[in-house]
Amino acid sequence: MPFCQSKCPYCDFYSFKSSQAEIEAxxxxxxxxxxxxxxxxxxxxxxxxxxxxxxSQAGADRLAQITQKVYQAFNSGGQEILExxxxxxxxxxxxKDVMFDxxxxxxxxxxxxxxxxxxxLDEERAALGRLAGVKEAGEAIKRAKAAxxxxxxxxxxxxxxxxxxxxxxHSLEFCAQSGAKHVSAYLLKIxxxxxxxxxxxxxxxxxxxxxxxxxxxxVEKLESYGFKQYEISNxxxxxxxxxxxxxxxxxxxxxxxxxxxxxxxxxxxxxxxENLSAFLDGQxxxxxxxxxxxxxxxxxxxxLKEGLVEKDLKEKFGIExxxxxxxxxxxxxKQGLMVCDEKKIALTARGFLLSNPIISRLLEEM
Amino acid sequence: MSAEIKKENIRNxxxxxxxxxxxxTLADRLLELTEAVSNRDMSSQLLDDMDLERERGITIxxxxxxxxxxxxxxxxxxxxxxxxxxxxxFTYEVSRSxxxxxxxxxxxxxxxxxEAQTLANTYLALDHDLELVPVINKIDLPxxxxxxxxxxxEEVIGLDCSQAPRVSAKTGENIAAVLDRIVQDVPAPGGDSxxxxxxxxxxxxxxxxxxxxxxxxxxxxxxxxxxxxxxMATGAAFSVVEVGHMHATQVRPTAELTAGxxxxxxxxxxxxxxxxVGDTVTxxxxxxxxxLPGYRSVNxxxxxxxxxxxxxxxxxxxxxxxxxxxxDASLTFETESSGVLGFGFRCGFLGLLHLEIVQERLERExxxxxVTTIPSVxxxxxxxxxxxxxxxxPTHYPDPTLIxxxxxxxxxxxxxxxxDYVGGIMELCQDRRGIFKDMxxxxxxxVDIHYEMPLNEIIxxxxxxLKSRTKGYASFDYEVTDYRKSDLVKLDVILNGETIDALSxxxxxxxxxxxxxxxxERLKExxxxxxxxIPIQVAVGGKVIARETVKAMRKDVLAKxxxxxxxxxxxxxxxxxxxxxxxxxxxxxxxxxxxxxAVLKLDEN
Numbered sequence: 001m002p003f004c005q006s007k008c009p010y011c012d013f014y015s016f017k018s019s020q021a022e023i024e025a026x027x028x029x030x031x032x033x034x035x036x037x038x039x040x041x042x043x044x045x046x047x048x049x050x051x052x053x054x055x056s057q058a059g060a061d062r063l064a065q066i067t068q069k070v071y072q073a074f075n076s077g078g079q080e081i082l083e084x085x086x087x088x089x090x091x092x093x094x095x096k097d098v099m100f101d102x103x104x105x106x107x108x109x110x111x112x113x114x115x116x117x118x119x120x121l122d123e124e125r126a127a128l129g130r131l132a133g134v135k136e137a138g139e140a141i142k143r144a145k146a147a148x149x150x151x152x153x154x155x156x157x158x159x160x161x162x163x164x165x166x167x168x169x170h171s172l173e174f175c176a177q178s179g180a181k182h183v184s185a186y187l188l189k190i191x192x193x194x195x196x197x198x199x200x201x202x203x204x205x206x207x208x209x210x211x212x213x214x215x216x217x218x219v220e221k222l223e224s225y226g227f228k229q230y231e232i233s234n235x236x237x238x239x240x241x242x243x244x245x246x247x248x249x250x251x252x253x254x255x256x257x258x259x260x261x262x263x264x265x266x267x268x269x270x271x272x273x274e275n276l277s278a279f280l281d282g283q284x285x286x287x288x289x290x291x292x293x294x295x296x297x298x299x300x301x302x303x304l305k306e307g308l309v310e311k312d313l314k315e316k317f318g319i320e321x322x323x324x325x326x327x328x329x330x331x332x333x334k335q336g337l338m339v340c341d342e343k344k345i346a347l348t349a350r351g352f353l354l355s356n357p358i359i360s361r362l363l364e365e366m
Numbered sequence: 367m368s369a370e371i372k373k374e375n376i377r378n379x380x381x382x383x384x385x386x387x388x389x390x391t392l393a394d395r396l397l398e399l400t401e402a403v404s405n406r407d408m409s410s411q412l413l414d415d416m417d418l419e420r421e422r423g424i425t426i427x428x429x430x431x432x433x434x435x436x437x438x439x440x441x442x443x444x445x446x447x448x449x450x451x452x453x454x455x456f457t458y459e460v461s462r463s464x465x466x467x468x469x470x471x472x473x474x475x476x477x478x479x480x481e482a483q484t485l486a487n488t489y490l491a492l493d494h495d496l497e498l499v500p501v502i503n504k505i506d507l508p509x510x511x512x513x514x515x516x517x518x519x520e521e522v523i524g525l526d527c528s529q530a531p532r533v534s535a536k537t538g539e540n541i542a543a544v545l546d547r548i549v550q551d552v553p554a555p556g557g558d559s560x561x562x563x564x565x566x567x568x569x570x571x572x573x574x575x576x577x578x579x580x581x582x583x584x585x586x587x588x589x590x591x592x593x594x595x596x597x598m599a600t601g602a603a604f605s606v607v608e609v610g611h612m613h614a615t616q617v618r619p620t621a622e623l624t625a626g627x628x629x630x631x632x633x634x635x636x637x638x639x640x641x642x643v644g645d646t647v648t649x650x651x652x653x654x655x656x657x658l659p660g661y662r663s664v665n666x667x668x669x670x671x672x673x674x675x676x677x678x679x680x681x682x683x684x685x686x687x688x689x690x691x692x693x694d695a696s697l698t699f700e701t702e703s704s705g706v707l708g709f710g711f712r713c714g715f716l717g718l719l720h721l722e723i724v725q726e727r728l729e730r731e732x733x734x735x736x737v738t739t740i741p742s743v744x745x746x747x748x749x750x751x752x753x754x755x756x757x758x759x760p761t762h763y764p765d766p767t768l769i770x771x772x773x774x775x776x777x778x779x780x781x782x783x784x785x786d787y788v789g790g791i792m793e794l795c796q797d798r799r800g801i802f803k804d805m806x807x808x809x810x811x812x813v814d815i816h817y818e819m820p821l822n823e824i825i826x827x828x829x830x831x832l833k834s835r836t837k838g839y840a841s842f843d844y845e846v847t848d849y850r851k852s853d854l855v856k857l858d859v860i861l862n863g864e865t866i867d868a869l870s871x872x873x874x875x876x877x878x879x880x881x882x883x884x885x886x887e888r889l890k891e892x893x894x895x896x897x898x899x900i901p902i903q904v905a906v907g908g909k910v911i912a913r914e915t916v917k918a919m920r921k922d923v924l925a926k927x928x929x930x931x932x933x934x935x936x937x938x939x940x941x942x943x944x945x946x947x948x949x950x951x952x953x954x955x956x957x958x959x960x961x962x963x964a965v966l967k968l969d970e971n
Contacts, residue, residue, distance in 0.1 A: 051928075208920050212920035212921040215921070232925065232927070233926065260930065261929070261930065289933070300932065353922075355923045356942065357922055
């Protein structure tokens with residue numbers, strides 16, 4: 001759902017401000033696309049994820065309608081969608097002058113909300129260009145819960161301008177007290193195409209070491225609140241790991257609809273280009289090469305706390321973890337960056353911070 | 367037909383200018399106007415035919431071109447434009463080009479006025495008794511003040527500017543006036559066509575079809591195909607295959623070249639080394655008694671190791687160097703090997719710019735990834751057993767206990783500058799161990815500062831420092847004069863416990879501490895943080911005199927990796943692999959090429 005009320009200065013996703021008419025047109029195109037893909041794929045779905053942009057901009061009615069369409073087109077045999085998430089902005093869903101009908105969503109089968117909290121400090125939220133305050137975020141959580149949606153995830157940002165451990169602690173405590181079941185905590189990356197990039201030297205960004213410390217602090221705190229880390233940036237209460245997102249890291253198939261959405265089906269990766277009108281015109285997605293190879297499997301598995309499990313590798317590719325890779329992993333283990341045992345090799349929190357060079361090094365031994 | 371022009375109608379000239387004052391553009395316009403080359407054929411700035419020259423705005427190798435111009439008097443003149451290189455490393459080549467001329471067009475930018483090289487070039491031209499033709503260029507610029515600049519030229523250089531053409535080489539305005547001034551003011555060449563042949567070699571190039579083409583100015587006598595010519599400095603003899611004139615887009619063979627003419631000779635010459643710039647060509651049958659004055663054997667002054675970043679490119683690097691050498695007699699190279707860099711070449715250059723040019727051409731034209739070691743001069747080292755060794759590679763520096771004494775090359779250096787900068791220049795020269803000789807005012811506010819300076823202080827970014835201290839207004843010239851005793855030591859760089867032989871260099875003992883500190887700091891800045899902490903040490907004979915540490919990397923992570931990010935993540939890993947290739951692996955430490963360059967360019971400020 002490539003719509004946003006306003007563009008945040010750090011964001012390089014494909015999204016823009018749109019009129020109701022445009023959102024309407026887009027929803028129809030999406031529904032057509034759902035129909036045609038269901039016809040083509042002839043398989044059911046067990047998870048659904050509305051990402052963005054800001055799906056909540058489309059309003060509960062349209063989201064419910066699209067969800068129903070997915071059920072009808074893909075799961076006509078009565079199969080259940082185990083997890084159906086909608087990304088929401090506090091400004092759309094928690095402001096006192098806005099009515100967002102969580103109940104309608106719940107009735108349509110949505111059972112998970114991912115809320116763009118980013119920070120529980122209004123000054124930090126404002127610096128990040130977020131429209132609403134912490135109060136609205138709290139209100140949105142309350143309303144969702146009241147509608148029976150208790151699987152709530154909060155997005156946090158780490159290493160944002162001026163962030164200190166104390167400020168971060170405040171946001172982490174908010175997550176713990178809000179009753180959320182899941183937290184995604186992302187280290188801010190300054191992307192070249194964003195307004196932040198142009199002024200990055202004036203942003204008072206935490207340096208590399210401070211950023212690393214903030215991340216480790218977040219991991220430690222979240223764990224202490226019962227949010228167990230299961231991926232580089234993801235933490236959940238027992239049993240609340242995001243079923244949908246795990247599929248990406250386990251190289252399972254997925255279908256992404258809408259401009260800039262990516263898919264992985266039958267070993268092929270493809271995507272709709274960042275071009276709304278092309279999507280509205282019903283243009284075919286672009287090929288993005290083969291996927292699901294062993295390198296990809298390894299690099300994605302190593303994003304998970306569980307790591308690269310030998311049994312999985314054997315099942316999928318018929319090989320064990322190469323001894324030279326194991327040896328390299330053991331060197332990293334001595335540096336406190338990995339943990340290794342007979343069953344698996346996995347990164348530690350400190351290792352996650354260095355996951356690019358570590359994974360790259362390990363893949364040299366593939 | 368071009369060959370029929372009589373000697374009185376020949377004009378041999380060059381164009382001199384401060385960098386960016388429009389020398390090449392003016393040359394283009396002259397070519398255009400004489401219809402030597404149609405507009406269509408002109409990729410702008412024809413005279414500078416290497417990309418690199420165009421980018422740096424300097425002419426690296428001399429070229430010459432003949433323009434046939436019908437003047438107002440109805441006569442057709444042969445105007446030979448001889449291009450000159452514009453940097454101190456090539457002073458000798460410039461002097462030979464000037465020696466082939468009777469006149470020089472002095473181009474001055476109407477918005478900037480006289481600048482550093484304007485004056486240095488003027489003196490060089492006057493040294494060669496050239497008639498100067500001042501031209502005020504860039505009158506199209508809004509900031510142009512042609513009257514003021516003309517007055518400045520009259521006052522500072524003492525050159526009559528009442529007739530000086532005011533032109534815009536860019537728009538082509540008033541270019542014909544320049545040609546008319548050349549015809550009017552530059553004297554026709556002298557020389558005796560009946561005397562024994564004496565032809566000055568001012569350039570030679572290698573052509574894959576014709577072999578070496580020698581560019582000459584015939585001073586006396588004549589030469590034709592079938593003659594046997596002799597190079598007076600080397601004594602080598604060759605059979606002449608073809609002589610002719612160089613026109614803008616082609617060469618035109620002619621029956622003979624006679625006194626006063628500028629042209630080319632093709633003979634059975636295989637390498638440019640056999641036709642050295644400044645040598646005199648004569649005929650075996652009727653040799654001249656005396657060679658033309660000014661010949662100098664040009665020897666490399668600066669050496670460095672050039673290694674392929676990828677060892678597999680060693681053969682390609684050799685081939686590329688061999689090809690460059692076909693056209694560059696002053697480049698030398700021989701095989702060497704380094705403990706950390708593998709196999710490469712020890713290369714000799716005229717100076718640091720020459721080095722940089724060769725390095726860039728290798729990378730650009732031959733698509734090679736290179737690692738270049740710190741340049742060195744040739745040191746003479748007397749050992750305790752009485753033998754003397756010459757060292758151009760710090761790796762071969764003897765054990766200090768075996769050294770009796772060291773000598774290093776000294777230069778006589780002249781810096782021309784506006785008087786305002788004298789303080790800064792002298793400070794720089796003192797800092798570079800210069801010995802002040804004298805200072806003369808060449809005009810009210812221009813000085814010629816004369817220093818004796820060690821060459822090894824010049825090769826490390828002296829020219830860059832000079833430019834930055836004088837806002838680019840100073841020009842600089844040097845000549846190696848002698849060797850002097852000196853207190854030298856070798857600095858070794860140790861990364862993570864391993865000595866990096868490619869970074870070792872020889873330096874005056876007094877400067878070793880501050881230099882060592884700066885090297886350590888620079889390396890720290892330029893070596894990216896890696897997975898572990900890297901100690902940087904700089905040592906003299908095993909004693910560590912500077913130390914820094916590159917902290918271990920803490921954070922390099924793709925925080926978001928969902929459906930659409932997986933391809934991106936894969937590409938990121940590819941890129942990381944590519945990035946690694948640009949790094950040099952020293953034991954466990956990866957050092958980027960920039961770190962080497964940073965150590966080399968230790969700006970003093």
